[in-house]
Amino acid sequence: xxxxxxxxxxxxxxxxxxxxxxxxxxxxxxxxxxxxxxxxxxxxxxxxxxxxxxxxxxxxxxxxxxxxxxxxxxxxxxxxxxxxxxxxxxxxxxxxxxxxxxxxxxxxxxxxxxxxxxxxxxxxxxxxxxxxxxxxxxxxxxxxxxxxxxxxxxxxxxxxxxxxxxxxxxxxxxxxxxxxxxxxxxxxxxxxxxxxxxxxxxxxxxxxxxxxxxxxxxxxxxxxxxxxxxxxxxxxxxxxxxxxxxxxxxxxxxxxxxxxxxxxxxxxxxxxxxxxxxxxxxxxxxxxxxxxxxxxxxxxxxxxxxxxxxxxxxxxxxxxxxxxxxxxxxxxxxxxxxxxxxxxxxxxxxxxxxxxxxxxxxxxxxxxxxxxxxx
Amino acid sequence: xxxxxxxxxxxxxxxxxxxxxxxxxxxxxxxxxxxxxxxxxxxxxxxxxxxxxxxxxxxxxxxxxxxxxxxxxxxxxxxxxxxxxxxxxxxxxxxxxxxxxxxxxxxxxxxxxxxxxxxxxxxxxxxxxxxxxxxxxxxxxxxxxxxxxxxxxxxxxxxxxxxxxxxxxxxxxxxxxxxxxxxxxxxxx
Ligand code: SF4
Ligand code: SF4
Numbered sequence: 001x002x003x004x005x006x007x008x009x010x011x012x013x014x015x016x017x018x019x020x021x022x023x024x025x026x027x028x029x030x031x032x033x034x035x036x037x038x039x040x041x042x043x044x045x046x047x048x049x050x051x052x053x054x055x056x057x058x059x060x061x062x063x064x065x066x067x068x069x070x071x072x073x074x075x076x077x078x079x080x081x082x083x084x085x086x087x088x089x090x091x092x093x094x095x096x097x098x099x100x101x102x103x104x105x106x107x108x109x110x111x112x113x114x115x116x117x118x119x120x121x122x123x124x125x126x127x128x129x130x131x132x133x134x135x136x137x138x139x140x141x142x143x144x145x146x147x148x149x150x151x152x153x154x155x156x157x158x159x160x161x162x163x164x165x166x167x168x169x170x171x172x173x174x175x176x177x178x179x180x181x182x183x184x185x186x187x188x189x190x191x192x193x194x195x196x197x198x199x200x201x202x203x204x205x206x207x208x209x210x211x212x213x214x215x216x217x218x219x220x221x222x223x224x225x226x227x228x229x230x231x232x233x234x235x236x237x238x239x240x241x242x243x244x245x246x247x248x249x250x251x252x253x254x255x256x257x258x259x260x261x262x263x264x265x266x267x268x269x270x271x272x273x274x275x276x277x278x279x280x281x282x283x284x285x286x287x288x289x290x291x292x293x294x295x296x297x298x299x300x301x302x303x304x305x306x307x308x309x310x311x312x313x314x315x316x317x318x319x320x321x322x323x324x325x326x327x328x329x330x331x332x333x334x335x336x337x338x339x340x341x342x343x344x345x346x347x348x349x350x351x352x353x354x355x356x357x358x359x360x361x362x363x364x365x366x367x368x369x370x371x372x373x374x375x
Numbered sequence: 376x377x378x379x380x381x382x383x384x385x386x387x388x389x390x391x392x393x394x395x396x397x398x399x400x401x402x403x404x405x406x407x408x409x410x411x412x413x414x415x416x417x418x419x420x421x422x423x424x425x426x427x428x429x430x431x432x433x434x435x436x437x438x439x440x441x442x443x444x445x446x447x448x449x450x451x452x453x454x455x456x457x458x459x460x461x462x463x464x465x466x467x468x469x470x471x472x473x474x475x476x477x478x479x480x481x482x483x484x485x486x487x488x489x490x491x492x493x494x495x496x497x498x499x500x501x502x503x504x505x506x507x508x509x510x511x512x513x514x515x516x517x518x519x520x521x522x523x524x525x526x527x528x529x530x531x532x533x534x535x536x537x538x539x540x541x542x543x544x545x546x547x548x549x550x551x552x553x554x555x556x557x558x559x560x561x562x563x564x
Contacts, residue, residue: 196395
């Protein structure tokens with residue numbers, strides 16, 4: 001099979017070649033998959049990406065270090081500040097910048113708020129793909145509250161440009177902790193509803209259980225990470241394996257499921273939302289209400305020549321960045337390891353053999369975000 | 376699963392769904408009916424940029440080019456010449472391409488005199504993108520129309536009815552006033 005396009009096989013008349021996307025509403029953006037269909041079954045699948053390519057990595061080579069942070073935001077636009085963290089951590093490591101404890105905790109709180117926001121968007125759109133409209137409206141309602149909390153402090157809702165070297169740009173709004181605690185109460189009530197509407201729904205069971213099974217070996221071989229990997233039974237989480245920021249201070253578990261099917265991926269994301277709520281509850285208590293939000297950082301960021309890889313566990317998996325410095329105020333190279341990009345690699349594996357309508361459910365369980373995949 | 380069980384499952388699922396929907400009908404939505412109700416944005420919200428003048432109409436900007444250097448999207452263009460009488464510089468040109476600006480507020484962060492500020496005027500829709508290539512008059516006009524604006528150095532400032540500029544009371548200030556009273560600790564490398 002050619003990697004670029006699907007050629008019809010000579011003499012085979014029972015296979016139909018169908019182009020899904022890039023404008024298909026269920027491809028979560030601009031994914032295009034060329035499918036070979038034999039009746040309802042998918043026989044071949046070739047994904048095409050790049051419709052949202054914006055040349056991030058090259059632009060970042062031409063920007064100074066503080067300017068790059070604003071660009072990293074634009075990758076995974078659903079999970080805001082999570083994108084900034086690997087770059088900020090890598091540069092802090094290179095320069096040896098100390099981050100105050102309170103700043104670390106604030107960063108972690110924003111990180112987990114955005115994980116909730118991102119999983120809510122996933123839940124809404126995944127259910128939309130399965131044909132349910134009201135969960136979409138409810139999840140965006142709850143996400144609206146998270147974005148409101150973020151906007152009050154950071155000044156923007158989706159692309160806040162909030163983290164900076166040595167901490168965060170400005171102190172949190174005086175209401176931040178109270179707002180977050182209120183939101184968590186609200187969210188806990190809502191999770192009961194979501195369990196009813198999503199996890200316990202017989203329609204969801206019928207559409208997802210046993211569909212798109214990803215074995216443990218295959219998941220590791222393809223380099224997937226995040227909820228997709230954990231749903232295949234591998235308990236790998238960067239937050240535990242290579243702790244960063246305030247994660248060593250809080251208690252949480254890594255939910256895993258041995259099944260590896262679409263339902264397992266739904267279930268793992270649900271459990272992660274409970275863990276996020278748990279982490280946030282602890283951090284609301286632990287974070288000092290006043291104190292420094294930013295450590296001492298040089299006015300001109302010029303890391304010594306060298307390179308550094310740092311990864312974080314964002315909503316989709318391991319989001320890493322390799323920063324190569326040549327000693328000037330602009331990075332020599334910035335390479336992003338996209339979590340959604342790596343997770344998309346299993347699309348041909350999972351699609352082949354599945355029914356066409358199941359491919360939509362499988363794709364939504366991978367939760368791709370094309371800002372980050374195409375970069 | 377027998378047919379009876381399946382029917383029961385379906386009925387139960389529809390019942391649960393309906394009950395959840397019913398619960399939500401009576402809750403207040405967090406959204407506004409936008410054109411009729413204007414959203415109450417927090418004062419730090421970055422919606423547009425403006426260039427503030429002093430109360431007497433003189434320029435606050437000292438044309439230090441810090442904002443131009445800080446801008447990641449490189450959409451600020453400033454030209455200046457030396458002031459023939461007295462110190463400092465005078466502005467020849469101060470353009471911000473608000474079409475390509477990504478509202479990251481890095482310029483506001485960099486300005487030493489809080490001349491360039493963020494405002495909450497988000498209604499910038501236009502038929503002609505060229506009108507958003509803001510020149511200095513446009514940016515001044517934005518500031519004159521704004522009732523409040525924010526910059527990290529001075530915090531939230533208000534324009535009173537008679538055109539004076541006042542610092543907003545502490546309860547309106549974001550992120551703790553302590554941050555504003557104490558300039559950011561920075562060491563030179
Ligand atoms: S908000 Fe950001 S992109 Fe826009 S002019 Fe200021 S620094 Fe440039
Ligand atoms: S940083 Fe402020 S003072 Fe300096 S040129 Fe820009 S607007 Fe003017």
